[in-house]
Amino acid sequence: MIPQKYKYFINSKAVILCDNPGKADELLDANDSFIVHKYKDIKQLKKWVDILLEYTNETQLLFFHPDIEMLKRDFLSLFINIEAAGGLVQNSKGQVLLMYRRGSWDLPKGKIEDGESKEEAAIREVQEETGLMELELGDLIKFPSFLNLATYHTYHYKGQIAMKIAYWYNMKYLGNSEPVPQTEEDIEKIKWVNIEDLPNYFNNMYPSIIDVIDASFGKYY
Numbered sequence: 001m002i003p004q005k006y007k008y009f010i011n012s013k014a015v016i017l018c019d020n021p022g023k024a025d026e027l028l029d030a031n032d033s034f035i036v037h038k039y040k041d042i043k044q045l046k047k048w049v050d051i052l053l054e055y056t057n058e059t060q061l062l063f064f065h066p067d068i069e070m071l072k073r074d075f076l077s078l079f080i081n082i083e084a085a086g087g088l089v090q091n092s093k094g095q096v097l098l099m100y101r102r103g104s105w106d107l108p109k110g111k112i113e114d115g116e117s118k119e120e121a122a123i124r125e126v127q128e129e130t131g132l133m134e135l136e137l138g139d140l141i142k143f144p145s146f147l148n149l150a151t152y153h154t155y156h157y158k159g160q161i162a163m164k165i166a167y168w169y170n171m172k173y174l175g176n177s178e179p180v181p182q183t184e185e186d187i188e189k190i191k192w193v194n195i196e197d198l199p200n201y202f203n204n205m206y207p208s209i210i211d212v213i214d215a216s217f218g219k220y221y
Helices: 021-027 042-054 068-076 118-130 195-204 207-217
Strands: 005-010 013-018 034-038 060-064 080-090 096-101 104-106 109-111 135-140 151-157 160-173 187-193
Touching: 005 042, 005 068, 005 207, 013 042, 013 068, 034 042, 042 060, 042 068, 060 068, 080 118, 080 135, 080 207, 096 118, 096 195, 104 195, 104 207, 109 118, 118 135, 118 160, 151 207, 160 207, 187 195, 195 207
Parallel strands: 005 151, 013 060, 034 060, 080 160
Antiparallel strands: 005 013, 080 096, 080 109, 096 104, 096 187, 135 160, 151 160
């Protein structure tokens, strides 16, 4: 039976929720250090989440329970949940748009406003952050190894820890204008990168963004 699993990031450290611990070896990267626990109650889960929020080492976490949807609900209840949407944009040459923000290479995204669909928010955010208007919306990026339809990562929001739930879409840029960084969002520069060169940027990129790129291109660069 194929294990059912979700993936989250707390301070850039992976947390995997799964339904079948017997398949744990298939879930974990052999190069990473994971602590594995059977899920008992939300108090236990909160203790380990707090450890990851404070810890500076690379320890990561796997929790398992047969009712994985219950486990997911309990896990997400520990955070303020904020939905966002963005895009992996390619130009006519097949190059991918990367932007440099707050010390890391990133993809354009932002919070979904009240009354907006995910698709509308994704287009608007890419337009606002890059100045590129002639965009063609493609498919929602999915993560074949996980149940995720979005990336999940923690960040500080109004003095609290929030979980950003970001939906990503493939997009094509149909115009010829140069991108313009939205400096009020701390975007310093934007560049088009050949697909085969993307791994050169991974050392300075959040793991959730690397997952988006991997999912879109199937790890074939």
